[in-house]
Amino acid sequence: MKKKKQRSILPGFGLSMGYTVLYLSLIVLFPLAGLLLKTMSLSWEQIWSILTDDRVVASFQISFSTAFYAALINAVFGLLVAWVLVRYSFPGRKLVDGLIDLPFALPTAVAGIALTSIYAPNGAIGSFLGEFGIKSAFSPLGITIALTFIGLPFVVRSVQPVLQELEREIEEAAVSLGAYRLRTFIRVIFPQLLPSLLTGFALAFARGLGEYGSVVFISGNMPMKTEITPLLIRTKLEQFDYAGATTIALGMLVVSFALLLVINLLQWYAGRRTAA
Numbered sequence: 574m575k576k577k578k579q580r581s582i583l584p585g586f587g588l589s590m591g592y593t594v595l596y597l598s599l600i601v602l603f604p605l606a607g608l609l610l611k612t613m614s615l616s617w618e619q620i621w622s623i624l625t626d627d628r629v630v631a632s633f634q635i636s637f638s639t640a641f642y643a644a645l646i647n648a649v650f651g652l653l654v655a656w657v658l659v660r661y662s663f664p665g666r667k668l669v670d671g672l673i674d675l676p677f678a679l680p681t682a683v684a685g686i687a688l689t690s691i692y693a694p695n696g697a698i699g700s701f702l703g704e705f706g707i708k709s710a711f712s713p714l715g716i717t718i719a720l721t722f723i724g725l726p727f728v729v730r731s732v733q734p735v736l737q738e739l740e741r742e743i744e745e746a747a748v749s750l751g752a753y754r755l756r757t758f759i760r761v762i763f764p765q766l767l768p769s770l771l772t773g774f775a776l777a778f779a780r781g782l783g784e785y786g787s788v789v790f791i792s793g794n795m796p797m798k799t800e801i802t803p804l805l806i807r808t809k810l811e812q813f814d815y816a817g818a819t820t821i822a823l824g825m826l827v828v829s830f831a832l833l834l835v836i837n838l839l840q841w842y843a844g845r846r847t848a849a
Contacts, residue, residue, distance in 0.1 A: 608826070611819040623820045628796055629805065633825065636802040637832075639713055640781030643720035644728075648774045651728025652766065658729075659736040673730070676723045681786025688719050689790045711793030716801065719787045724777030731773030735766055764846065771840040775833055782829055 612620065623629060658670050676684065692699040692709040699709050709715050739762065785803040792799040802825050809818035 605826075608819050608823055611816060612823045615816050615820065619816075620820050623817050624824045628800070629802075629821055629824075631797045632800050632802040632805045632821075633828070635713060635716065635799065636782055636825070637828070639716040639801075640720055640778050640784075643717050643724055643781050644774050644778035646717075646721050647724045647728045647777045648770055651725055651773060651777075652732055652770060654725070655729045655732040655736055659733060673726050676726055681723065681784065682790070684722060685719060685787040685790035688715075688722060688787065692718060692791060710791050711795070712799060715791040715793075716788050716799065719791050720777075720781040720784055723784055723787055724780055727776035727780060728770070728773030731769045731776065732766060735769040739765060764843070768840050768844040771836060771843060775836040775840070778836070779829065779833060782825070 615623075654673070658666060658673075689710055690696055692702075692715055694700060694703055694708075694710065696710070702709050707714070709718065783803060785801075785807075788801055789804055792801060792804075794800055794804055802821060806818045806821050809815075809821065
């Protein structure tokens, strides 16, 4: 007797695959193709001249360096926050857990204005840092602060589920065998957290590269000093230099893909070692 084939809730493979390809084409592939075609209207000499312009190179350096440092800070402190939320019970834990998602819901412009008012030279924190000669707002440090604020949830939400699923019996066994707490964390816990930590780092880094609203207020937008690449692209668009804007965007996209590919390879290697 033939076993009756179980019907899927979703449509068949052909129809589902068709919708998937159509959706990805409309949302991702067609816009990227348009970006490429607009850039290819220029000669290679013109493209190279735009990408190697001092102002463009400076904006690349600011965007990539601040996004990297912010993601690195979030990787460290996001892991700490996730650890506290999972491993400890304290009054107000659910409130703290809910506040982690605040950067997701808060409009980026509002976040930028709030951070600028606090870290400006006459702000509560900015004036305190100014006494030590530290300029927070209207500097690369201010950009890093804004990107750290919007990137924290990516790391916490990537690491938190993995921490919840870790078996504490393994840690207890390591301690019973004489391993110190630090060694238990480094040799037992951290290798299992590394793939998810790299995922959170990559998400925070990618979000930081494209962030505009929360940065444009606190950066000061000074060319060659605090001008980020998204702002430069918008400036080109306002000047009706569409080919120049798409060239800069495509250059940033290529470098971003290359860096994210390296991060994904590291994540794959870490996951493979953990599985082994």
